[in-house]
Amino acid sequence: MVVEHVVMMPFMAQGHLIPFAALAELLSELHSLKITLVNTPHNASKLRSMMNPKAAGAIDVAELPFSSADHGLPPDAENTDALPYPLILRLFEASETLEPAFESLISDVARKDGRLPLCIVADVFCGWTVLVAERLGIHHVVFTTCGAFGTLGYASTWLHLPHVGTDADEFPVPGMPGVRLHRTQLASHLRVADGKDGWSIFLQKHISLSMHRSRGDMLCNTVAELEPDGIRLLQTMTGSRVLPIGPLLPLSLFSENWARERGGKPLGISAESCIAWLDTQPLRSVLYVSFGSQNTVSRWQLKELALGLEASGAGFIWVVRPPLEFPMTAEFRSEWLPEGFEERVKDRGLIVKGWAPQLAILSHKGTGAFLSHCGWNSVLESLSQGVPLIGWPMAGEQFYNTIMLGDEKVGVCVEVGRGKEVGVDREKVARVVAEVVKGEKGAEMRRKAAEMREDLRKGMAEEESGGGSSLRALDEFVASIVSPHVHFVA
Numbered sequence: 001m002v003v004e005h006v007v008m009m010p011f012m013a014q015g016h017l018i019p020f021a022a023l024a025e026l027l028s029e030l031h032s033l034k035i036t037l038v039n040t041p042h043n044a045s046k047l048r049s050m051m052n053p054k055a056a057g058a059i060d061v062a063e064l065p066f067s068s069a070d071h072g073l074p075p076d077a078e079n080t081d082a083l084p085y086p087l088i089l090r091l092f093e094a095s096e097t098l099e100p101a102f103e104s105l106i107s108d109v110a111r112k113d114g115r116l117p118l119c120i121v122a123d124v125f126c127g128w129t130v131l132v133a134e135r136l137g138i139h140h141v142v143f144t145t146c147g148a149f150g151t152l153g154y155a156s157t158w159l160h161l162p163h164v165g166t167d168a169d170e171f172p173v174p175g176m177p178g179v180r181l182h183r184t185q186l187a188s189h190l191r192v193a194d195g196k197d198g199w200s201i202f203l204q205k206h207i208s209l210s211m212h213r214s215r216g217d218m219l220c221n222t223v224a225e226l227e228p229d230g231i232r233l234l235q236t237m238t239g240s241r242v243l244p245i246g247p248l249l250p251l252s253l254f255s256e257n258w259a260r261e262r263g264g265k266p267l268g269i270s271a272e273s274c275i276a277w278l279d280t281q282p283l284r285s286v287l288y289v290s291f292g293s294q295n296t297v298s299r300w301q302l303k304e305l306a307l308g309l310e311a312s313g314a315g316f317i318w319v320v321r322p323p324l325e326f327p328m329t330a331e332f333r334s335e336w337l338p339e340g341f342e343e344r345v346k347d348r349g350l351i352v353k354g355w356a357p358q359l360a361i362l363s364h365k366g367t368g369a370f371l372s373h374c375g376w377n378s379v380l381e382s383l384s385q386g387v388p389l390i391g392w393p394m395a396g397e398q399f400y401n402t403i404m405l406g407d408e409k410v411g412v413c414v415e416v417g418r419g420k421e422v423g424v425d426r427e428k429v430a431r432v433v434a435e436v437v438k439g440e441k442g443a444e445m446r447r448k449a450a451e452m453r454e455d456l457r458k459g460m461a462e463e464e465s466g467g468g469s470s471l472r473a474l475d476e477f478v479a480s481i482v483s484p485h486v487h488f489v490a
């Protein structure tokens, strides 16, 4: 029997591995494709641990040799979540050295199958895979694990440098009509990027390869109904057809009482303890606070956030990460929090000192809002449960996610802070949290988030006639790789 094989290469970050693993499962379950997911040894074991055991047999996880020490990185540091911020660029740069091993892995796959793989599906940050695909004559498709509007904003701001020297604090963004960014909506390294620094060199090269040189469609972890404008604008920018195939979340997340975790990390608190605690809280009364796998705030912001949460009067589950001044792996220290804080809030606040069972928390009926950095996985997970967001974007495309979700038409997010070092104080935290968790504004946001939950559910619904919009887009993608032809968008 002919093996229809797809090789997939995610970037080495938690928020990228998760949707790649979910896409691999969908392609193998719904389209009977043979999938090889490729990454460095540590990320490969993370990928294996994320996999639904049922799908694991049909999906190979292949390892490329990689030694972090060769790149001046700590031992076994192969994922952004294992690194302090100043070393993250080094991991990005090190990822380029995977190119020759990736190419020989594909040659091995082709030898074994007796034919080339149908297609390489690669991360935006793995632009070097476009060159491998060209050399081997394989179809190449980019998968952006972010939303369409976020991908567009991120790519456009990096491709149109510099943003220093602009007289105005606010400026337009090419490709995003009507949007004016404020300088505080740029990540700190983007604010000072001049095209010659390490970040600019890496990102301009890989974004250009992925978005302009890759000839295939672009797969996007979003839903047509959620951001039609973003999808249209991203198509215009790339000249490729953008297929919204999300939300790439475990399908079981749409059922009640979802409690399985896919982070591949030891939990700082068990899902059962969180659920037991949430069971004791009033309906939709708890604020969940977390900034994802790799972001944190400064020490004084952490204290302002703590005092703001306390003053809001709301119940909360807060995943406390070490402040910026400490490595992300540092053990929790009580002096990070205001004196006496833990004791004062112990009846209404649960502090998680480590990795939280986020999906179990968001899918519990006690959870009423999510104070988040607006990383795209967190956004999709929250909206899939009808939970609105309080945004505190910090890096990457999170600023654009917050803009899109806070837009009047969408209305499921309100911003409370911005960046890792500026712009938040306890009064503002207390006011916004109280408004969203207990006030009229929050009730309206929850109503809109509940509508969005339906859109997200419908996107992935198999029972819709011919499948929901995302499953139909996935069908179109598979049809296009089985008989490839390039779709240009006018």
Ligand code: UDP
Residues within 6 Å of the ligand: 013, 014, 015, 016, 018, 263, 290, 291, 292, 293, 294, 295, 319, 354, 355, 356, 357, 358, 359, 374, 375, 376, 377, 378, 379, 381
């Ligand atoms: N996550 C989790 N527990 C935590 C922190 C994060 O399960 O304590 C998961 C979260 O559910 C999401 C992912 O890690 O799936 C974070 O991805 P996101 O895109 O939101 O943010 P990133 O970490 O990429 O900035």
